[in-house]
Amino acid sequence: KNEVEQSPQNLTAQEGEFITINCSYSVGISALHWLQQHPGGGIVSLFMLSSGKKKHGRLIATINIQEKHSSLHITASHPRDSAVYICAKETSGSRLTFGEGTQLTVNP
Amino acid sequence: GAVVSQHPSRVICKSGTSVKIECRSLDFQATTMFWYRQFPKQSLMLMATSNEGSKATYEQGVEKDKFLINHASLTLSTLTVTSAHPEDSSFYICSARDHWTQSYGYTFGSGTRLTVV
Numbered sequence: 001k002n003e004v005e006q007s008p009q010n011l012t013a014q015e016g017e018f019i020t021i022n023c024s025y026s027v028g029i030s031a032l033h034w035l036q037q038h039p040g041g042g043i044v045s046l047f048m049l050s051s052g053k054k055k056h057g058r059l060i061a062t063i064n065i066q067e068k069h070s071s072l073h074i075t076a077s078h079p080r081d082s083a084v085y086i087c088a089k090e091t092s093g094s095r096l097t098f099g100e101g102t103q104l105t106v107n108p
Numbered sequence: 109g110a111v112v113s114q115h116p117s118r119v120i121c122k123s124g125t126s127v128k129i130e131c132r133s134l135d136f137q138a139t140t141m142f143w144y145r146q147f148p149k150q151s152l153m154l155m156a157t158s159n160e161g162s163k164a165t166y167e168q169g170v171e172k173d174k175f176l177i178n179h180a181s182l183t184l185s186t187l188t189v190t191s192a193h194p195e196d197s198s199f200y201i202c203s204a205r206d207h208w209t210q211s212y213g214y215t216f217g218s219g220t221r222l223t224v225v
Contacts, residue, residue, distance in 0.1 A: 033213055041146075041199050041221065045213035086151070093165075094140060094205065096214070098151040 003027065006087050006099035013106050019074040021102045023087030031090040032070045034061050036083045037101065043086075046072070077106045110136050112204050114217025121192055121224055129187045129220045131202035138204035141185040142214075143177060146199040155200075158185040192224040 005024045013019055025032070034046040047054050047061040049070065054061050058077075063070040074081055087099040111134040121127050131141055141158040156177050157165040164177035174196075176188040185204075189196055201219040 035216075041201065041219040043152075043201065043203075043216040043219075045215065048213040088152075093157065094142075095154060095157070096142070096152075096203075097154070100151045 002099070003097050004087055004089050004099040006085075006102050008102060009100065010103045011105070013077050013104070015078055015106055015108050017077050017106075019077050019081075019104065019106075021072045021085050021087075021104070023070045023072070023099055025068050025070075025087075025089045027068075027091075029089040029091060032063050033088040033090060033096065034070070034072050035086040035088060035098075037086055038083050046085075048090075074104075079106045079108050082106050110204075110206055110215040112138075112202060112215045112217045114202055114220060116220060117218060118221045119223070121222070123193055123224055124191055126188055126190045127192055127222060129189075129200055129202075129222075131185050131187075131204070131217045133183045133204050133206075133215070136204075136206040136215075137182040138185075138206070139182060141179060141202055141204045143175075143185075143187050144201050144203070146201065152201070155187075189222065192222070194224045197222055197224045 003026045007022045032049045036044045049063040058075045060073040082105050084101040084103050086101045088096040113132045115130050139160045143155045144152045145155050146152045155170045158177045158179040160179045166172045179185040199221050202217040203214040205214050
């Protein structure tokens, strides 16, 4: 069992739809990260969470520490949101362990 | 915002040669940088943690003599793939976190796509 599991693996949506990507992790963490990887490989850090909820523009990330679960939501999705979204848990020593990623495609 | 510059972005080399990849934090100090490898359609895997002024810490299964890491300053870490083989072909990416504002997330380099022929 992976330490970080994401679902779904692939997601196709129509422009404007509300999108949710889920992440579960198996052991305690110091923080949970959501990353966005573009087709060229570049990675952007979206959120770092240790509790509650954060919002940045159309993106919202939540975490439930007791349930070891986090979600990334995208409101009013747009084709430019198409990318791989990666959940990663941070443990001691600032080590990151990554989920396998969710390939999101938003069609116009 | 914080920027990590990674070079080269792409490199093709012959088997048996060595390749050096550089990561520089442009506007912040990074006592620790991280090196990852990503094979096609797979998730990122941490290879090693690079500590300024000391030896890197390698993950299990990563050969330290093959993947040489140097972190000589607070803004520069290098990864050298020695005696490269085709199975070393992969996407290598570094990340760093501002030493003074660790409450923020990581900043990633743009990655290096290595092809060994």
